Amino acid sequence: MNELIEATNVTKNYRGVRALDDVTLSISENSITGLLGRNGAGKTTLMSLLTAQDFLTSGSVKVFGEDPLENDKVLSRMCFIRESQRYPNNFKVRHVLAAGENFYPDWDAELAASLVEEFRLPAGRQVEKLSRGMRSSVGILLGLASRAPITIFDEPYLGLDATARQQFYDVLLREYAENPRTIVLSTHLIDEVSGLLSDVLVLNDGRLVMAGAADDLRQRATVLTGKDDRVAIVAAGLPVLHREALGAYTALTVDARLDDERRALAQSMSVEIQPVSLQTLVVRAGLSETAGAADRTLSTIGGAR
Amino acid sequence: MNRSVAVMRMHLVDRITLFLMPTSILAASFAINVAVWSLEPPSGSRTTGAAISVYCFVLAAAMLCVTRGLPFALGMGSSRRAFTLGTGMTGLVLALVMGTAYLVLNRLEVLTNGWWLHGAFFELPWFHGTSPALLWVAFTVAFLAVFMLGALVAAVWFRWNSSLLVIGAPATVVVVGGGAVLLTWRHGWDNIWHWFGDLTPMSMTGWLAVATVVFAGLTWATLRRVRAA
Numbered sequence: 410m411n412e413l414i415e416a417t418n419v420t421k422n423y424r425g426v427r428a429l430d431d432v433t434l435s436i437s438e439n440s441i442t443g444l445l446g447r448n449g450a451g452k453t454t455l456m457s458l459l460t461a462q463d464f465l466t467s468g469s470v471k472v473f474g475e476d477p478l479e480n481d482k483v484l485s486r487m488c489f490i491r492e493s494q495r496y497p498n499n500f501k502v503r504h505v506l507a508a509g510e511n512f513y514p515d516w517d518a519e520l521a522a523s524l525v526e527e528f529r530l531p532a533g534r535q536v537e538k539l540s541r542g543m544r545s546s547v548g549i550l551l552g553l554a555s556r557a558p559i560t561i562f563d564e565p566y567l568g569l570d571a572t573a574r575q576q577f578y579d580v581l582l583r584e585y586a587e588n589p590r591t592i593v594l595s596t597h598l599i600d601e602v603s604g605l606l607s608d609v610l611v612l613n614d615g616r617l618v619m620a621g622a623a624d625d626l627r628q629r630a631t632v633l634t635g636k637d638d639r640v641a642i643v644a645a646g647l648p649v650l651h652r653e654a655l656g657a658y659t660a661l662t663v664d665a666r667l668d669d670e671r672r673a674l675a676q677s678m679s680v681e682i683q684p685v686s687l688q689t690l691v692v693r694a695g696l697s698e699t700a701g702a703a704d705r706t707l708s709t710i711g712g713a714r
Numbered sequence: 715m716n717r718s719v720a721v722m723r724m725h726l727v728d729r730i731t732l733f734l735m736p737t738s739i740l741a742a743s744f745a746i747n748v749a750v751w752s753l754e755p756p757s758g759s760r761t762t763g764a765a766i767s768v769y770c771f772v773l774a775a776a777m778l779c780v781t782r783g784l785p786f787a788l789g790m791g792s793s794r795r796a797f798t799l800g801t802g803m804t805g806l807v808l809a810l811v812m813g814t815a816y817l818v819l820n821r822l823e824v825l826t827n828g829w830w831l832h833g834a835f836f837e838l839p840w841f842h843g844t845s846p847a848l849l850w851v852a853f854t855v856a857f858l859a860v861f862m863l864g865a866l867v868a869a870v871w872f873r874w875n876s877s878l879l880v881i882g883a884p885a886t887v888v889v890v891g892g893g894a895v896l897l898t899w900r901h902g903w904d905n906i907w908h909w910f911g912d913l914t915p916m917s918m919t920g921w922l923a924v925a926t927v928v929f930a931g932l933t934w935a936t937l938r939r940v941r942a943a
Contacts, residue, residue, distance in 0.1 A: 460788075462788050462789075462941065463941045463942070480793065481793050484791040484792065485717060485791050486791070487791045488789070489789050491789060494789060495786060496786055497724070497725075497779075497786055498782050499731050499778075500786075501728075504727045507727050508724040508727050511719075512717075512724070512787075513790075557791065
């Protein structure tokens, strides 16, 4: 697949604080990439650098093969909706739509109009006076209707109720199916979007700790539950992500898929095998760093993608 | 270029407010002056500086264009260069519209002999003898200069807002205060007042044109390294 976005050794310091530390990653064309990680992990910083809204301390970013900084050709094909996106204060919802149409040649006015209905947005109200959830809807609408070949959403669902979030996921998938494009989405609601994502990037403390196809990551780790000693036998030699003791029983998260031999062994020793959800995996990745298990999580799976 | 046009159209998307605001500001200050003129005995001075109100509006509009427009425009894939150009173009459009309106009102004022009340709102005594063409350029350039000043102030604010209060405010006091002390010490105030007194609409327009270019240059120098975060 064609790599649309390539970041190489990207480092960003803010007054002595290292927000991003030597991050190298690529995002391929027509993927839906989830950018995951804890608060302060560097997600927004990374997105700001990819869209040239902020300046690199060192490293390089290439989008469509070019440096996006002050590059109208590249930037006009990108749309970045921030979590706290600001709008000109006199702008009503319909003004935002009109402005969006000016900026994007492929702007889909029909989609915009239908989303205004679907999200129940008051076209004549000032955007800055809308509720948090409605402002999020305006951002989502803008990003989707822009039809920008690269659309980046920073936590787009803030303040949205479960129904509205489901609407967003549905529209996103529908839109993606009709007009494939590259979407980057930072989010904390990992389980909710898990099924949506084709690729996953996980940041922790400014470093890329996981990257790969969502399908690979979903099957990457395994939880073994059973008697202490038996679990230890089944898991022998496997990298441990997490250990939870429940009396004589242990729930052990290992960073591996079990081969048939181990599966048979587990079954014979009544050790239960469960795949680890993406959310749990990310949580473990966020915790293991502090537990000094950086090396294990640092290895990216799926090789050099 | 078409990205700059998109930025300009973004600034101008809410045309109604942009037109209504200065119109109502002007109408209100004009009405107050007319009321005062009709109450005063005819002997008193009927010159007013209230026409400056729309200049204040343009100053504020330019500041809002930058502080509120920039984060949105950058999100919409505009470069800093396209934003600066588009904002400057917006200032030019506003200045042309306002400058033309001021000239028309100035001509009406002359025709009606000060709105039948000998008032001087748009035709200040200082303008007497200036050709309408030069007056139009003078009004327009002054609007543009004010717009670019507003854009510059907002750009500086946007880029350095946190450190501005700590460093910028005391620094301004030192520079302005120090300059005042220096002028008093060197008995320079008379020269300053003379310089202002000698200004004609023509020379004033020239200086404002220079100021516009300087403000525009400084605005670009400030915005080209601005972070949108």
